[in-house]
Amino acid sequence: MWLEYFAQYLENAFPKFLKEKVWNYKDDLCVIGAADLSDATGNPEWNRYITENAHWLMAEDGTVSNWKEGENNIDKVSFGKSLRILRDLTGDARYAAAVEKAYDFLKQYPRTESGNFWHKDIYPNQVWLDGLYMAMPFYAKTLTENGEDRWDDIVDQFQSAHRLLWDENLGLYVHGCDVSRQADWADPETGRSECVWSRAEGWFLMALIDVYELAVDHTPRAKELGELLKNAVRGLLPYQDPETGMIYQVVEQKEYPGNYLETSGSAMIAYALMKGARLGVLDRALGEEGSRILDGIRDTYLKKEEDGFHLHGICASAGLGKGPDPHNRQDRDGTARYYVSEAQMTDNQHGTGACMMAVSEQLRWKKKGESVCLSLIHI
DSSP states (O other): OHHHHHHHIIIIIHHHHHHHSOOOHHHHHHHHHHHHHHHHHOOTHHHHHHHHTGGGTBOTTSOBTTOOTTOOBHHHHTHHHHHHHHHHHHOOHHHHHHHHHHHHHHHTOOBOTTSOBOSBTTBTTEEEHHHHHHHHHHHHHHHHHHTOOOHHHHHHHHHHHHHHHEETTTTEEOSEEETTSOSTTSOTTTOBOSSOBHHHHHHHHHHHHHHHHHHTTTOTTHHHHHHHHHHHHHHHGGGSOTTTOOOBSBTTOTTSTTOOBOHHHHHHHHHHHHHHHHHTSSOHHHHHHHHHHHHHHHHHHEEEETTEEEEOOEEOOOOSSOOSSTTOOSOOOSSHHHHHHSOEESSOHHHHHHHHHHHHHHHHHHHHHHHHHHHHHHO
16 A cells, blocks of 8 residues: 555656755655665665656756755755755765865854754744754764774764753653744743644654764764654653554644644654664564554555555644744744644645655564564574
């Protein structure tokens, strides 16, 4: 069911979205998801969807779509993940040069007083959970390729984000923090936003486990990332929906009017749980829980309709603060009212891409379980 949906999506919906709007970080999720499916299934056909759509990311002359000279926007550093995948699939030197340029962005990227990459020029001095996923897995992979020892910087940024965004009373991470305490949504004492957004939690967990996987062979401080992951999971799981395992759009306010079980954040969390268990940093039972969450998404929101499969319950977008972009609402104040008012979409890249990644991890997880069973038989 999932694989049939993904093939349909990558053949039809994904190219349609790319034609309608310039490349964005959510498109990177679909590229990563397709590459993960190729690896998990052993079928290179999934990579075809990546290479066939590469022209939307990079023009013939090597120009990368939606990159603007002098702009500091952590979301666009994420493009480096797709560019690296295309480099490895094609061997094209243009992609290799673009990967280097993405790393150059990070080397000169502005930081908050806390030492974190700030979110964007239009949101200076702000740390969002989203930004950790946009930058850190790309940063870590580059260190492994270049043989650079800057792991302390990566771990320090995660630890700083924990101090800035962890709400001890809730046992959860809030969406963002304005280190300067200037934003109208920021608490005047802590700088934190008010509520817990499910996809922000998902971004954070995926960033932790993806970087842990890369860091574990290079720095003893990888165990700190593992501890942060365990802490985040301990805090998050009590807020699950008992029946589906999914997480609500506003995590800590299940009963808020209009709140709903959200697909993308739940899929990201499922991915992190299964991958964490596969890598041995989380208990096996948490991997099983991740698989249950993914099954809950399928049973709740993946529907076969007249024109094929469609995935529902995906938050289109959410952020903090006013912005100059036409799509930015002027009431992004970090409240529950705001988060539940953002549009729910069908087949949005945030949800489908995250589900591709989670299904790939589920396939790996099941293979590992089969291997364990076979090993026990032979003991």
